[in-house]
Amino acid sequence: MKRKATAVWNGSGKEGNGKLTSQSTVLQDAQYSYKTRFEDGVGTNPEELMAAAHAGCFSMKLSFVLGAANFTPEKIETDCEITLDNGAITTSHLTVRATIPGISAEEFEKCAQEAKENCPVSKAYNMNITMDASLA
Template sequence: MKRQATAVWNGSGKEGNGHLTTQSTTLNKTQYSFNSRFAEGVGTNPEELMAAAHAGCFTMKLSFVLGAAGFTPESLETKCTITLEDGVITSSHLQLTAKVPGISSEKFQECAADAKANCPVSKAYNMAISLEAVLG
């Protein structure tokens, strides 16, 4: 499987702007700029997209891991925070809140750790990845 996206940029790094389009067109000429990345401008940015990718991949992987262990989650919600410091993306922090009927806390933590280590996005990211998993 291969997926693709296209970025177009016009102008200088600080004053210019661009747009992103994904193969599915979920993003379709979605604006990004210096302000949307480093300030509070309208549009997206690479770190936000990395966070969405990691949260989505981890959460789906966890659903598969739980299913293989005999559990069906009622709900899984993951917030991912990507940290950019001094021009380097240094970490990805996953915050999971889950409702999984019948699972012990120990088994839940084991499944969450498995998903964190083995989701394809975690494997692709060369940075520190941390996880807080709360069973509700």
């Protein structure tokens, strides 16, 4: 399987702007710029997209891990915070809250750790990945 996205950038780094389009067109000419990345402009930025990818991938992987352990989650909610520090993306922090009937805290922690270590996005990110996991 292969997926793609296209970025088009116009102008200088600080005054220019760009548009992102994903293969599925969920992103269709989504704007990004210096302001959307480093200030409070309207649009997206690479770190936000990385956070969405990690939160989504982790949540799906956790659901599969739980299923393999004979648990069916009612809800998995994952926040992801990507840190950009001095020109480098250094950390991805996952905060997961889940409702899973019949699971113990210990079993949940084990499943969450397995998902964190083995979701494809975690494997791709060359950075420190941290996590807080709790049952609702």
